[in-house]
């Protein structure tokens with residue numbers, strides 16, 4: 001456990017370290033912190049950092065690190081931020097990110113890259129070290145991960161569409177949790193891929209993640225994809241109908257084997273060629289640790305895993321092209337100054353085109369174009385439809401390996417038998433194939449950047465909860481291990497993660 005960080009300590013750390021790390025796009029001053037009265041609650045005096053794609057009404061822009069929204073202030077505040085403030089927390093600033101959440105290295109940002117606080121001190125002192133020699137914090141929630149790792153906040157909110165909370169958490173050596181799709185309200189989160197987007201939580205340990213999760217994982221009538229209280233109740237009933245878990249984890253829990261009766265699956269397909277030796281080593285060590293805590297560790301198969309990455313990108317781009325159509329300069333954000341003659345329609349659309357061409361960065365434009373293509377009538381049967389089918393198969397494969405039925409597909413209240421069914425309770429696999437690369441690595445390869453997400457997108461496609469936990473180092477840079485669980489089984493996941 002770590003000593004808690006207060007708001008004033010966080011602001012001190014920000015003024016000391018942020019000029020170097022560039023984790024915050026904007027932050028409050030100690031005077032502003034003193035002036036704002038905070039409520040009393042379980043998160044009193046918690047400094048919390050919020051990714052720049054989550055709306056905060058006061059004091060800061062919600063820019064999504066894009067030129068299109070660089071000075072945009074939201075007229076309303078995200079439900080998650082409201083909940084945190086009601087619980088006593090203080091938003092200390094908005095964090096750097098990849099533009100609209102699109103990227104894995106926090107490189108595509110109007111603020112420039114955020115940097116990884118773990119770059120070994122010796123290397124950092126060498127002469128002639130340029131920013132590109134530093135390590136990336138990962139992305140897209142790179143600023144949030146760097147802020148937690150450098151003690152500039154106690155917890156941070158990020159967004160995770162295909163890994164954007166888990167990957168930077170792993171590379172910065174902090175905990176990063178993507179809950180089940182729909183568990184946390186997205187009202188006020190700027191949309192990227194709506195069928196995949198989730199709000200995620202980062203902190204130094206699982207206990208702090210859990211404290212924030214308990215506050216923000218509540219129904220919200222303003223977000224129709226947010227789970228209703230009846231679905232939440234159903235999931236809870238289902239999860240607590242597992243006798244093997246309720247018995248082993250009730251009051252008579254064994255101290256020497258706190259995770260007795262938990263069955264952990266090691267998915268074979270995650271053993272990919274790209275996996276580095278240190279990542280493999282940390283995976284082995286994690287499995288042994290769980291076994292020592294009383295878990296039964298077994299091998300499982302998720303055969304469609306290799307198709308997850310291409311399917312994810314086709315779907316995420318398609319959804320992004322539709323979601324980002326709203327940035328036409330009329331209702332939101334920045335409008336082009338180039339003044340076409342607006343007497344005829346063609347010139348009006350030139351105005352939109354100028355606005356979008358100037359506002360979006362190259363990566364965002366590339367994805368909008370590809371996404372529009374993927375959904376065109378000529379291409380959809382080759383890309384969009386097959387990707388949706390793959391997504392369904394991946395969901396079914398996860399359902400097949402978990403002992404707990406999926407609350408969305410289980411139609412009747414389940415009477416689970418007292419004896420343990422086949423199937424696992426959690427899955428264990430690396431968060432990334434290795435540690436954070438330097439910003440200069442892979443400079444020439446776009447596809448190589450997309451490959452960073454190979455370990456994180458399957459859980460996103462299936463909407464299941466997954467968490468990255470710090471697990472070892474490679475050349476001084478942190479590595480992360482991921483645990484994933486059945487749809488809605490977030491509490492068991494956090495319980496296992498707490499011990500790992």
Ligand code: GLN
Pocket residue numbers: 101102103104139140159160161162163164165192316453
């Ligand atoms: N790196 C992935 C992408 O660029 C994931 C991003 C995310 O989760 N927001 O799409």
